[in-house]
């Protein structure tokens with residue numbers, strides 16, 4: 001009970017800060033929205049069909065959602081570095097709430113913010129000529145949240161390990177761009193050269209993006225673009241299992257990391 | 263270890279690389295006591311506090327708070343302590359109220375008490391009207407006061423105050439001390455204090471003096487002052503150098519020299535002054551006699567004056583805030 005209360009308190013503060021920082025909200029949406037403009041209406045005519053009924057704009061939209069969730073979740077770790085820099089982390093670490101609850105609250109906070117950002121992309125999408133069936137929302141939002149939790153946990157874990165602002169920024173860039181580009185956000189992941197194929201398939205983000213894409217496009221066309229491992233095409237459930245397994249690992253690491261903070 | 267001590271420290275050591283910031287420290291604190299830890303900058307005071315409040319692990323040695331081990335029972339230790347850190351630790355993006363609210367929640371202050379306590383501490387240290395302002399817009403002193411308010415909010419068993427009044431105006435310092443002393447009286451709170459202000463150190467029931475990571479004295483302020491013995495005479499002359507040599511050679515006195523003042527201790531000061539005025543070749547500009555203060559004790563033990571340390575700490579604070587400003591740009 002105490003722990004739940006602690007998780008809530010940590011979560012609430014992160015959301016409050018997010019809400020105060022409208023500039024961050026807008027700037028972190030700018031990048032994905034730019035992609036939507038360029039690929040959604042601008043480029044898609046010249047790219048042809050990627051699968052039956054799927055032009056480039058349709059293809060990339062779920063990827064952009066995934067990317068938004070990824071970037072926001074990942075950056076949630078910066079709040080830990082920031083708190084350390086400004087001393088607030090001490091207030092948290094010396095408080096009588098368990099470190100497990102701190103890590104959980106932080107992860108959920110980051111994931112909630114990522115979900116909000118992802119949802120904003122969904123809201124803005126029609127403005128850029130991208131549509132999706134509304135009836136998938138009850139499935140899509142939980143899937144986005146699961147992906148967000150897994151990646152937030154990773155962000156929080158890294159944020160709690162890396163002590164300086166500069167180093168954190170460097171590591172984030174070093175990890176984030178490959179994870180975006182090698183995840184099938186921008187191109188279908190079948191028929192890739194071997195080295196790329198391997199990297200794509202060990203990238204957990206790939207499975208998150210694939211599950212979102214299968215939901216948005218429907219199973220039929222998505223299957224043609226889907227991920228195959230040893231001849232087996234991944235279903236949404238299998239994708240999500242991989243994401244969840246990765247998420248559990250990261251949450252455990254984040255909890256351990258907070259537990260051993262000095 | 264006896265049960266009656268609220269803080270119990272045995273052979274505590276903390277090493278950073280090859281520097282022993284805390285070097286084999288042993289002491290204990292009684293429940294309800296005001297315990298002052300004094301020492302020059304870098305003596306290891308903050309490090310000691312960090313270890314006691316579970317923020318940092320000792321390299322070796324042992325410490326108990328309220329009977330709980332600071333390494334193996336961190337949860338229980340955190341439950342019974344409160345802290346005012348030397349360095350800033352507020353969330354500057356939140357308002358004053360939100361900062362206090364976060365604290366009340368993580369410290370499990372019952373909802374029925376929360377509003378009342380918040381108002382009480384805020385009114386003591388803060389312009390109450392600014393409670394809904396974002397902390398970033400506060401002045402340095404206001405932030406410090408908010409930090410104090412937060413530390414007092416949950417009425418802990420043991421309250422660690424690491425240079426709590428650094429950079430505060432005298433009125434606020436007085437009000438704060440009233441509150442702290444009140445808390446000690448009504449709730450039996452144990453206060454563990456570091457300070458560079460002599461008048462604050464006088465509030466302590468016992469004082470430990472730390473230097474280079476080791477305790478070099480531990481006793482009540484009265485006994486410590488007794489260590490200096492006799493009276494303190496300070497004088498300034500036209501040639502302090504020469505006057506000191508004279509004192510050494512003629513009267514066999516070992517004077518300290520600090521900030522344009524020659525000072526020394528002497529058994530019967532009021533009788534010695536006429537002798538000195540008649541006897542000293544160097545012309546005396548001023549002379550004064552007083553009972554020894556903690557400042558004299560500190561000077562004798564560490565070779566620094568407390569007053570300098572206070573100035574130095576304040577200077578450090580300014581430099582730090584400047585650095586922070588630059589980084590933020």
Ligand SMILES: Nc1ncnc2c1ncn2[C@@H]1O[C@H](COP(=O)(O)OP(=O)(O)OP(=O)(O)O)[C@@H](O)[C@H]1O
Nearest residue numbers: 278281283301302303304305306307308309310348
């Ligand atoms: N994280 C750290 N890494 C390395 N050295 C450290 C660290 N923290 C403290 N020290 C060193 O330990 C020594 C004691 O520092 P500490 O902060 O405990 O001093 P202090 O008595 O609180 O001084 P002040 O009056 O300036 O606050 C100093 O020499 C300091 O440089």
Ligand SMILES: [Mg+2]
Nearest residue numbers: 307308309348
């Ligand atoms: Mg200190």
